[in-house]
Amino acid sequence: MFIADIKRVVEQVSRDKGIDVEILIRALEEALRSAARKKFGSKVDIEAQYSPDTGEIEVFQFKEVVAEVTEPDLQISMDEGRKLDPECEVGDSLGTKMDTSTFGRIAAQSAKQVIIQKMKDAERDAVYSSYIDRKGEVINGIVQRVDRGNIIVNLGTTEAILPTREQIPRENYRRGDRIRALIFDVLYDTRGPQIVLSRTHPELLINLFKTEVPEISEGIVEVKGAAREPGSRAKFAVSSHDSDIDPVGACVGMKGSRVQNVVQELRGEKIDIITWHVDAAKYVCNALAPAEISRVIIDEENNAMEVIVPDEFLSVAIGKRGQNVRLASKLTGWHLDVNSESKYDEMMKIGYESLVNVPGVGEGLADAFFEKGIYSAEELADSTVEELVEIRGIGQEKAVALIENARTYAIEAAEAAEARRLEDAARAAEEAAAVQAEDEVVPAEAPAETPADEPGEETASDAETSEEAQ
Known part of the structure; x- marks a missing residue:
């Protein structure tokens, strides 16, 4: 087990596992010390040293020089000590080289366990330090096996896991398939693979476009955001730092070649590439494409927008099962409420009528409130006196009365x-x-139906009739 060409074995393991040579050497030294203590007891003073010249690990047992030996495993007499070192004195510690072949099977097994554990710890540390700074990168691997829905991926030097929750729906892999995924997380854990991959994260989409579009990697085109419903559809927002370069055209590529490469990698996921705009309303309009937008009403306090579209574009703006508006909301960060023009007009009509019905508010004041952005009795009830006195013809007392009347009306209406x-x-x-x-x-x-008389049988009534006839 303990041979002179340990150096070659250590270097081979270091290359294969990515573990530092010094760490492996220390593991072997610790293993030999453990084996010696297993053989001779825990009290003995043992040291193990690796010799880079010979490629051998030497084990030494140290004993104290004493005048009279009481513990042979820990002490050595002056006469014996002088044979090893003629200049030794009482109290000195002398080391003698041990024959590791005498350690025995149990000691060797103990050393083996120490080596295995130390190598696992070193491998874990090496993997963690190698990949912790690579979070967010796209990496290639080979499918090793599928374990309870989780895909184990061989990255070459280590294994990674692609959990079920991070897999694109209806995407199937078999052993030996190439797989491309995002390094989602790196765990400091000894149980199973430490590297967690993802195929559903929006960063995967961004990194794939960085690979396909040189303008993005060069910083000319900037990615402003991405939102995905993995396997179905995605939205991708970009802007350009060069007015001569169209960011959307750069991402689409000649005849759609660049975006098609990304679509193929994501197994047919549809991708909408839109232009980012500094104005939030215009950005939302771009995000809801291909629907046309009539108007946008912004509620900054609640980070919400009401988007009004022509009736014929309502289904397009909302999308199948609400997908288009949902992705646009994720991309822009605004809560979006999409309504058709006819529904919006109906809501405005109802609100206007409620204003007119508030005591003290006629059509003239209702028009003034509409210009101020107050569209219903409920909104009037929530208004402040300061907001109302800004309207011509309304003083402080009247404002208080109008708000009170609106609250009463709103409660009664409710x-x-x-x-x-x-x-x-x-x-x-x-x-x-x-x-x-x-x-x-x-x-x-x-x-109940009377059962038909069976032929050949004579009923009582038939018999009576027959007698009368006679």
Whole structure:
């Protein structure tokens, strides 16, 4: 086990596992010390040293020079000490080289366990230090195996894991397939692979475009954001620092070659590339493309926007199962509420009517409130006196009265709406109960049919009739 060409083995392991040679040497020295203590006890003073010249690890046992030996494993007599070192004195510590071949099988097994554990620890440290600064990079690997839905990926020097939650839906891999994924996390853990990969993270999309588009890697085109629903659709926002370069055209490439390479890597995921704009409303309009936008109402306090679109573009703006507006919201960071023009006009009409119905508010004031951005009795009730006195013809007392009237009206309107809702619910319940009662009515049983008389048999009535005839 302990041979002179350990140097060659250590160097080979260092190359294969990426572990520093010094760490391996210290592991071997510790293993031999452990083996010696297993053989001779824990009290003995043992040292192990690696000789780079011979490529051998030598083990020395140190004993104290004493006048009278009481513990042979720890002490050596003056006469024996003088044989090793003629100049030794009482109290000196002398080392003698040990024959490692005498350690025995149990000691060798103990040394083996120490080496294995030390190598695992060193390998874990090497992997962690090598990959911790590479988080966010795209890396290539080979599928090693699939373990309970998780894909184990061989990266060459170590293994990584692609958890089920980080896999694109309906994407299947088999052993030996090439896989490209983002280094999502690096864990300091001895159990299983330490490197966690992702195929669903938006950063994967960004990094793939960096690879395909030189303008991005050169800093001419800047990626402003990305949002994905993995395997289905993604939105990608870019801007250009050079007015002569179209950022969207740069990402699309000649005849769509660049974006198609990314789409193929993501197994057909549709990608919308949009132009980023410093104006949030224009940015949202770009993000909702290809829908046309009529107007945008911004609520900065709640970080929300109400987007009004022509009726024919409502389904396009919302997208299949709300996907388009959902991705646009993720990309821009704004909560988006999309309405059609007809619905918006209806809402404005209802709001205007509620304003006119507030005591003290006529059509003239309702128009003034609309110009001020107050579109309903509820919004008037939530207004402040300072906001209302800015409107011509409204003083402080009138403003207070209008707000109070609006609050009263809003409460009464809400109560009336709730009463109507309860009345409709009760009516619906009665109708449902009536229908159920009709279904439960059992139809009356039809009278039982008299069985036909069998031929050759004479009934009592037939017999009586026959007698009368006679």
